[in-house]
Amino acid sequence: MNTFLNDLVTLNKVILDNAxxxxxxxEASHLRNRAAPVPMADELLADVGTEIVSGETRYQIAxxxxxxxxxxxxxxxxxxxxxxxxYIVLTFDTFGKVEEMIFNQILQNDPPNRYRxxxxxxxxxxxxxxxxxxxxxxxxxxxxxxxxxDHGLINTVTSPKIFYFAENYxxxxxxxxxxxxxxxxxxxxxxxxxxxxxxxxxxxxRKNYLYYLPDTFLLATNATDDxxxxxxxxxxxxxxxxxxxxxxxxxxYFLSPKVNQARIANATVQFTQMEPEGKLVPFANADTxxxxxxxxxxxxxxxxxxxxxxxxxxxSFMLPASQFGLIWDAFFNHSPQxxxxxxxxxxxxxxxxxxxxxVMLVLEEKYQNRLPDFIKQSAPVDIKKAxxxxxxxxxxxxxxxxxxxxxxxxxxxxxxxxDIEHSSQSVDIKIxxxxxxxxxxxNLVYLYDLQIIYVDGGKKTSNDNKSNFEIIYVP
Numbered sequence: 001m002n003t004f005l006n007d008l009v010t011l012n013k014v015i016l017d018n019a020x021x022x023x024x025x026x027e028a029s030h031l032r033n034r035a036a037p038v039p040m041a042d043e044l045l046a047d048v049g050t051e052i053v054s055g056e057t058r059y060q061i062a063x064x065x066x067x068x069x070x071x072x073x074x075x076x077x078x079x080x081x082x083x084x085x086x087y088i089v090l091t092f093d094t095f096g097k098v099e100e101m102i103f104n105q106i107l108q109n110d111p112p113n114r115y116r117x118x119x120x121x122x123x124x125x126x127x128x129x130x131x132x133x134x135x136x137x138x139x140x141x142x143x144x145x146x147x148x149x150d151h152g153l154i155n156t157v158t159s160p161k162i163f164y165f166a167e168n169y170x171x172x173x174x175x176x177x178x179x180x181x182x183x184x185x186x187x188x189x190x191x192x193x194x195x196x197x198x199x200x201x202x203x204x205x206r207k208n209y210l211y212y213l214p215d216t217f218l219l220a221t222n223a224t225d226d227x228x229x230x231x232x233x234x235x236x237x238x239x240x241x242x243x244x245x246x247x248x249x250x251x252x253y254f255l256s257p258k259v260n261q262a263r264i265a266n267a268t269v270q271f272t273q274m275e276p277e278g279k280l281v282p283f284a285n286a287d288t289x290x291x292x293x294x295x296x297x298x299x300x301x302x303x304x305x306x307x308x309x310x311x312x313x314x315x316s317f318m319l320p321a322s323q324f325g326l327i328w329d330a331f332f333n334h335s336p337q338x339x340x341x342x343x344x345x346x347x348x349x350x351x352x353x354x355x356x357x358x359v360m361l362v363l364e365e366k367y368q369n370r371l372p373d374f375i376k377q378s379a380p381v382d383i384k385k386a387x388x389x390x391x392x393x394x395x396x397x398x399x400x401x402x403x404x405x406x407x408x409x410x411x412x413x414x415x416x417x418x419d420i421e422h423s424s425q426s427v428d429i430k431i432x433x434x435x436x437x438x439x440x441x442x443n444l445v446y447l448y449d450l451q452i453i454y455v456d457g458g459k460k461t462s463n464d465n466k467s468n469f470e471i472i473y474v475p
Contacts, residue, residue, distance in 0.1 A: 011169070011254070012160050014220050014230065015311045018256040019137050019164075045079035046145045046158040049114070053172075059165075063176030070121040070177050072130065074103075074143070076158065078113040082147055088117040090163065092133035092141035099129065131177050136284065137164045137310055166284075166308040186211070188352060191270050193263045199355055200267060200280075208277040212264060213347060214257035216358045217313055229363055230254040231331075232376045235321060235433050241383040247321035247433050252376075253361060255313040257282075283309045288348035291315065293359065294339040296323050307345065313359075324437055328371065331363040371438065382430040387411065387446055388471045389418060389425055395475070396420035403455045407474060411448035418474070443468045450474055 049060040060075035076088070088103040103117040121127050133141040141163040145156045165173050185204035190197045203209035219229040232252040241247055264280055271278040286309065291302040295317060305315035319327060330340035341361035348354040367373070395404045396419065406419040412429045429446065446467050452460040452475055462475075 010222060016162055017223055044156045046156045047077050048158055049075040049077050058172060061173050065176045070127045072119040074117045076115045081112045087146040089144045091144055092139040127177050134165050135167050166311040168306045168308045186349060191267045193266050208275045210271045210278060210280050211283045212280055213283055213355060214357055215260050216258050217255040218258055218360055220254045220256035220312060231374050233374045234376055235381045237381050237383055244321045248318050249321045249324050250316055250318045252316040257312060286347045287350045290346040293343035294341060332365055332368050334362055381433040383433060384428040385431050386426050387429050390473050391418045391423045393423050405453050405455045408451040409448055
């Protein structure tokens, strides 16, 4: 499971923030809350609950159907108990018209500030409206918890504030309401901006709709974490790994679509000359979406990528740790000629040639020395190095000046013994993979304690000994 798919709060915030920047027409539809004449004494907050299913964090939102009726169930948590059962309303925009769906059943759970709300739909048109309300950012859907008090009606918008869930990322939400795959009927239109011609697609049925594609996909940034790019690196070693050749590195990343708003504004002017009521709308999906990314073995199709043209791309790739340095340097190579970590998203609509949208994984130079900021490791990753301790057999000779009976060597929380019958022994030492990755040119240093026990009963102790060699001679 990709790192970013398990952080629902951050992922939703990044998706919505980017949507506001890239698709500003949606800002025309503001959150629609009933006015509250008198605020409550304490601010009331409502959050959609989450749960863990097969190791994946999910919102507690589910849909179902029995063939003729459709249902949606939402589990909510209020920040404090309220004296009465609240009303829960889904409010959304349908092509400029504000609509509402009121949940039919509200059940109170333990503790008393937890509720389960069920929305029952009887008509196909209602099912379709719900599907669009949840899956289209332009609907600006909100879930409102309304409390009736002596002072009037008080509203609380839940978190997430905008009830928008890309179908690619949250398929479990749509299992009960998905219709057969839709097929847009499109007419190709080419419009110039500057010296470049761009492809657009007019809706054959709603001719005032002109769909457009993003210009590129770039690493998204997390506004809650100093605008740090959404890149996560982790390492995995095979059992009994002895070198970096036995270690793999995984790069998880999230890409946001970027749109040149000047281009869209210019296209809007041209399109409204053909269709006076015309408006430009971003595509959310296509018949086929294929991500190709440049990796050390060449262009590679990322078959497990989750792709939504409005929300972005969640993906990961795995390489041998020996190629880590090559890939890390490629993040900071902004040359147009570079091939590593560049690629394209092939967008295919039935009946049209595919459009290749550039994809680039690049980082600013300020991050080049901040590699640890991107490493997300839940547990230490080590490899084993065999270190051999050798002693001279003459040191145990009873005719010598001061013969040794035995030697005790402590290293890496292990103790080995050398004597006349075992004058050399090997021991496996754990070496941190992160240490090898972060300091590739640093020589390994082995620390050990040595205790010599002589035949005459005397002892000699030497602690904190150091060696750069994998064969260490003692004493």
